[in-house]
Each structure stands twice: as C-alpha cells, then as structure tokens.
Amino acid sequence: MRKIIHVDMDAFYASVEQLDHPEWRGKPLVVGGNEARGVVAAASYEARKYGIHSAMASALAAKKCPNLIFAKPRFERYKEISLQIREIFYEYTDLVEPLAFDEAFLDVTENKLGIKSAILIAKQIRQKIKDQTGLTASAGISYNKFLAKTASDLNKPNGQAHILPEDAAIFLEKLPIHKFFGIGKVTAEKMQQLGIHSGKELKEFSLQFLIKKFGKSGLHYFNIVRGIHLSEVQPHRVRKSLSAENTFEKDLITSAEFEENLYPIYEELMGRIKRSGIKGRTITLKIKYADFTLQTRSKTLDQYPENETIWDIGLELLRQEGLPKPVRLFGLGLSNLNVVEEQEFLDTQLKIPFLREGNEQNKS
Template identity: 55%
Template sequence: MNQPASRKIIHIDMDAFYASVEQRDNPALRNKPIAVGGSSQRGVVAAASYEARKFGVRSAMASSVAIRKCPELIFVKPRFDVYKYVSDEIRTIFAEYTPLIEPLSLDEAYLDVTDNLKNITSATQIAEEIRTKIQQQTQLTASAGVSYNKFLAKLASDYRKPNGLYVIKPAQGLAFVETLTVGQFHGIGRVTAAKLNQLGIFTGWDLRQQSETFLKKHFGKVGSYYYTIARAIDERPVTPDRLRKSIGSENTFDQDLTSDAELLAGLQPELDSVWRICERMQVVGRTVTLKVKYADFEQITRSRTTLGPISQKSFLDRIGADLLTSLLPVAKGVRLLGVSLSNLEASDDLSGQQLLLPF
C-alpha cells in the first residue's frame, strides 16, 4: 500500500480561539486565566485561555471542576456571533490561496494547496503567509501543520502549539508516526486507546505490527483506518463543505492611511487580488462589499449589488472606488482596507450576457 506523496495539505488551528478573541477585545482579560462558558454549577467550559490551561482547565469540563482547579478563573459569556465573524475573516484569507477548504469548526480547517491560486510551490511558505495575515488582520495567532496528507497535517499542527508551524515531509512520515503513543493519534479517543493498550499496543510502531484483519476483528471497519494511519497513509481528500459564498482580500497597513489618494491607492491591490481569484476560480459575483477598519478599531462596511454579474475588472474597480469615495475625506486614520465579492456564480455561464449597471 503506497501513499501518493504529491499532495500538499495544511491544517490551520487557531490558538485558544474563543478565549483569545475575548482577551483581544477586552484588555483587562489579557494574561489572565479565563474560561468562555457559564459559571453556574451546571455550566460547562467552552474554551479556556492558555493561562487557565496551566491549571488543568479544559474545554468541555464542568465549570464547578474548573473553579476548583483554578480559583481565580474568570468566566466570560460566549459571543458566538463575534467568533463567527472572525472565523469568516480567517476563511477569506484561506480563499486567497485555494478553493479547497474543509472547515472542521470555526477555528480549524484543512487546506489543499497542491495547486494553489498564487502558484506558490512551497506549502510551508503558504502556511507562514497565512499565519502572518491572520495575526495582522485579527491580532490572533494560529498554529499550522504541513504534510502530504490530512492525518499528518493535523498531528503536525498540534506539535508546536501555540503559535507554531511544523512540517512533516514524505520521507519523515513513517518515523514520526511510530514514536507517538496511540492516544496521540487524531481519531483515537481515550476509550479506544485503553482498549489498544489492553491488546499490548502502546505506540504507532506497535500498531504497525498488527495485521488489518486483526484490527478489524477488534475494532470493526475503523480497524482499516488504524491500519493505514499506522503506516502514515491517509487518502482522504480535502472536501469543501459547500460552495463558497464570497471571495475577498484585505490588508492591514504598516502605517495608518489618511489622504484620499493613499486610500484609493491602498484599495487597488485588494481589488486586483479579488479579480485574480475570480479568474482562477472561474466565478463572477453581483455584490461588492468594502470593509474599512479605522485606527481606533472601529469597523464599517459598505456594499453595492448589481443587476447582473460583474464580468469586467474595470466594473469591479469602479464600484470599489465609488464605495470608498463615499466615505472620503476620513476624519481618522485607516489601518485596514478590504473588498469582497459575493452572490457568486460560474463565469462560463455568462456567454452573451450584457454588463448591467448597479442599482
């Protein structure tokens, strides 16, 4: 059984996502042990900051247990609308590189960058760029794992948390897996790990010594999965869960922009980036949305929807410039500009359609 080594897979995992968003938005919570969730006797921890994790506080732990472990624990009510918004910001960054995005949750996703939208040959370079953009645009950190399949990419992202990057190359996969305990395998929980231990299987090397027949006998169909991952093989593709609803690009500037000319010039590369993605994905859209974040972190958006699909770059540029011009002059500096295109459809369905002005 041979694993094709041609794929380039990245697993991105945000670091203590919910808790980090709360610490970002409330400076009084920074560097303190916090738990997102309810503090009542029947409450449950949804997420814990790294400061709280040092005391043994974990997600899905009863709040009463968490308090006993960390008496100074601060509980914060979850704001899932904010987490979803930030998650969408991060997904927009992913979409600059590949349409093959498989989200596992709001804070975690696989990306297949084998054939990517920027024609970058190094998956490691892409992972670094994504991590940098996430930090610049959200003030949050992400860990990344890079490898030739999903199983190893997931293991790699856990290896250097938080705020780390780890790469497992094809020649390293087998040796990496054999040193792990079975409890470290993604997809093997505590109950299964205990059962494997009872069978004398403690490490990846032990697991690789077992036949597929033996593993299926004791674990059913999933035994075949254990057989392959013990050999660093995982043929599962990165599968997007749905057609993307929008594509976009944004940039956080090193210095705040204030003049009309600076702002219009700063927006143009983002319009260019969106159009390049449209061409490569062979899609067009009808709704242009401008995003502006000021120096004091106030954020506003402006949108315009056209009667027909935007099938020419000059049209996209004009709408973007019009939306920005409507906000000029600005009374305070601008730290971020972004543009997105939504209401997408395939561009090859547009033969013979005329350009329709916006309403």
Template identity: 60%
Template sequence: MLEGVPLRKIIHVDMDAFYASVEQMDDPELKGKPIAVGGGEKRGVVSAASYEARKFGVRSAMPGFKAKRNCPDLIFVRPRFDRYKEISQQIRKIFYDYTDLVEPLSLDEAYLDVTENKKGNPSASLIATEIRQRILDEVGLTASAGISINKFIAKVASDYNKPNGQKTVPPEEVLDFLEQLEIRKFYGVGKVTADKMYRLGIFTGKDLKSKSKEFLQENFGKSGPFYFNVVRGIHLSEVKPHRIAKSVGAERTFRENLTSELFMLEKLEHIAEELHKRLTRYSISGKTVTLKIKYSDFTTQTRSKTLDYYISDKSLLLEMAKELLYQEKPKDSVRLLGISLANLNTEEEKEKPEQKTVSVQLKFDF
C-alpha cells in the same frame, strides 16, 4: 514508501485558544491571566480556556465549579460569538488569498489544499508560515499549523508545536512519524478508545500498524478499517470547500434546574422557535428529530424519531420534541434541553472544483 497513495499539499490551521485569545486581545487587563470563556462557576461550562488556565488543568467542556476548584484565580468571561465569528471571517479572507479549497471545521480551524495555489508557491510550509504571520499582523492572534500529504496527518501535526508553531510531515517521513506517534495523539482516538487500545497492547502507531484489519474491525467496528489505513498514511478525504451540514440544532442551558415537565415544555417551545428560524434562514428541512437532555449530574441523554417526510415548521418540531420528552420520564432535574434536526434535504454532494493529485514519483516540495 507510500505506494499508490495520492499526495496533496494540505495545511491545517488551528487558532491558539481562540475564544480566550480574542477576549485577551480585546481586553488588555485579561492578558497573561487565567481566563475561561463560559457561563460561570456555578451553572456554566467552560467553552474555552486560556493557556494560563490550562496549566491548572482547566479544559473545555469542564463544569465551571470544577474549573474554579482547579484554578482559584480563574476569571470567567461571557462568550461573544458574534465577535468570534467576525474575527473568524477576517482569518478566512486570508486563507482565500492562497486557495479556494478551504474547508472550515469550526470558527477557529480549517483545512487548506495548496497543491495548486494562487501564489504559485511550491512550498506548503512557506505558505503556512506566511499565513500565520499575516494572521498575527492583520488580526493580532497566533495560530498553529500542520502540513502534510492528507487531512489526517496535517490535523495531527498542527497540534505538535502548539501554541504559535507549525510542523511539516513530508512524504518521506510520514510512515516514521505515524509509527512513533502516541496512540492518544491520533485524531479520532478519544479517551475511551485510547484506554481500550492500551488494554489491547496498542500504545503507539507502530503497535497499531502491527494489527490486522480483521483484528481492528473486530475490536473497533466500523472505525477498524479507518485506523488500519491512517497508520499507513492512507486518508483519501479531500478538502471540501462546501461542507454540507448533517444536522441543525438549538439548545439552552438553564440558570436553575428544571424539575417539572411543564416547565420543560415551556422551554422547548422557545427552543423549537429558535430552531425554526435557523432552518428557515437556510431553507432546510429534515426527517429525524432528536431531543437532547442534560441532567444535573452532567450526564446526557438523546432520544430520536425519524419521520417519512421532511419538516421544519415550529409546531411540528415542538410536537415531536414533546413526544420524545414523554417517551420516558426524565430521571433527574434537567439543566439543558436541545432539539436538533437531521436527515436534511441538503444534497450529499455539491458541485466542487476538481482536485488534482500528484504521483508519488514526482518531487514533492513541502
């Protein structure tokens, strides 16, 4: 029984292998073949992999050479982000036919609050089925969906019957669902955290639920209370139609590794120019500048500095990036550089539509 927990009807829609699926849709010769969207096997990193490639262990963020080693027949396709954005906008238009409470997480996934919806349909499951069918009919791609009482469970559920499936976790099944769930399938539990939980004897939601809040806080810091609550079906975050960007950045991967700081400074100038354009486009400035350095061995280092005032000017961004670069000599040749700006001047909370919750005593049709 979920005593005192506000119940909403939340759908998490997640496109299936989105970038790769768009490429296969646009080029019929790629259908049914293992493809990786990314920079190529020598210098690139996999941005997305088709399900045919995933069977060979090809995953996003994997170096291209390793992906090719896993799957010798792998086909690399250059990413076309303008095309992905175009398709994403088509999909979002479908979402808005059902509710204005849409929170995009990326181009290929979003939360929808359909507690009260434009269709007057009391069943969130039927709405999710209808949305997925419309995406298939109108766009030509498949999507998966998770449906439950909050964002956390809906997100977990959307991965349950992938690809091209959906899973509903109604209120009366929430606690059993979470107790039986493998800990590595909890959203927010990555490989490092999962390994730590295994060492502590936590393998399922039931194991996690047996631990006190103090124990979890002691072992997982600020994440401890989060784990304590979500395994009990408590996740109060609402669907936010206007997600505020916490940082804005630009980065570049190089065809050949950079070994000279002189060459790095030249590249940083172009990156600062790109970041300045993005900031100007949305009238954004910030106080914290972060320099990102990825080395030839794929390890990543970040260096940050926070100012007392807001900046967005290219020259100031470049000046801060230079200062951070000279803070410590790069340990190896560099394959990627990036500059980002955080502590932005955007408001933390913008005016948003009031969201209504439903008491646990009411019949809740999923």
C-alpha cells in the same frame, strides 16, 4: 503528492475574549458556563496551566482555579472573525474545508499564487491572521489530512510543523498512540491494554486482528499508522443538522419550568433557521438530566414544517411522557435538511449526463 495544510486557531474563543477585553489578557479565562453550572467550551492557555480543558464541568474548573474568569460565549463575534480568517485562506486556494470556526484544511497543491512551498504558505497565512485579527494560529503541513492535523498540534501555540513523505514512517512509529488524530481516550486505553502504546506497536498487528478488535475502524487504524489517508479536502461540506440548546443555572423540576425554558431555545433555533434559510423534516428534542444521562425524542414529517409547527412538535415531544429526573439541559434541533436533498439532487444531475455519454459511446 498533495500538499495539505491544517490551520488551527490557538484557544480561539478564549483568545477572542481576551482580544476584546484587554483587562483579561494574561489571566486564566474560560468561555462557557459559570462557577456553579455548565461546561467549559474553551480555555485560555493561562487556564490550561491549572489542568482546565474544554468539556470540563465549570464547577470543577472553578475549584481548580479560584480566580478563573468566566466569559459568556459570543458566537456571532466568533463567526465574524472566522469569516475574516477564511477570506485569507481563499487568497491562496478555493479548496478550503472548514471543520469549525477555528480550524480548516487547505489543499495548496495548486494554489492561486503559484507558491511551491506549502510550508511558506502556512507561514504567510499565520502572519496575515495575526496582522488582520490580532490572534495567533498554528499549522500543520503534510501530504494528507491526517498527518497535517497531527502536525498542527506539535508546536502549539503560535507555531507550525511539517511531516515530509520520507519522514512519515519513522514519525508515526514514534508517536504515542493517544496523539493519533481520531483515536480517542477510550480507544487509546483499549489499545494500551493490548500492548499498543505507540505507532510502532500498532503497526505490528495485522489488518484482520485490528478489524476483529475494533470493527470497521480497524482498517482506518491499519492505514493511518502507515501514513495512508485518502480523504480529499472537501470545500462543500453539507450541513446535516441545525440546533440550539442551553444548560440551565438550576435544574428544572416542574412541567411549567420545562415549557418556560424550552421556548427561548425554540426562539434561538428560529433565528438560526431564518439566517440560514434551512428547513428540516425531523424535529428532535434533546434532554440531559441532572445525573448527565442523555435522552432524545424525535418526530419526522412528510413536509417541511412551518415555524409554529416546530414549536408544537417540540411541546408534543416534551409532553409525550413524563421526565423522570430533574433536567440540566434542553436542546431542540432539525435534521433531514433541505440542503442535503439539494446536494443529492446536484450529485445526481452531475452523474446522469456522464452515464448517458458512456452508454452512447458503448452503443457506437
């Protein structure tokens, strides 16, 4: 039986801004966008009281709260604090799986300090985060990642909760379907149409029925409502892509505006490539139009391109056909990364000796 902790920072981006700007503390604040354009990346708890949440259009957020403070994102600052927090995690275990700057899974079944109680470890971690960064975190503790993630939302902000193995079945039966981690709004609505409003009702349906209605995800839903989730904490997650994007204050209309505003995004991408040392063979242009429809255009090369080639291909993708509507957002990114190939190579190197040893043993 494993002991898994999910640590989730409370309104992380917004809390960092309030930490660094004392005059904003206790006031409704969002990170991202402005009163007229963009999307909310994070909302302080004061802003959430007005019904404001992440992914909401900034203009709508401003209507809901006329005194709302808009802060520009500072990802380097968020990364700096995130690394501080991660060092605290490593004091207890090397089995740390970051999900983003503000959350991570930890497997503390066998931890460096020999502490038997995962509940106590979570409490210590949260206190150290508070002491060293001035920020609060919430935590969930259980025997698998799904339940730990679910538990971390139960006593937010600045709290923690645990789900013991003997309590999991009853807890999941009572849990509203929309609170199951991994069941989004659309899926929850579809389940509710089938009469599934809680875990108890989900549990009544057969595996065959769930697969018929939800495809491969049906097996996942069948398992999680029974507290079954076998995914291990993965300390070495392989990056699959690298990108940069920008939402513009005014919609772009002309070809000259398109190219002029794409170049700073290319420069930002180049900065990220330089800092990470990552290369990619597929270049993708992301286009979001004023009506929020999304389009992507991609090109894959045989070799990893030089910096100038990435810009040339970005222009080629932009110019390959006219853009039919005003543009709200551009993004430029890389995939088919060298880090993925390196991981595949390492996996192969690890497997081959094992297979050879097995063959030799069979021959003997």
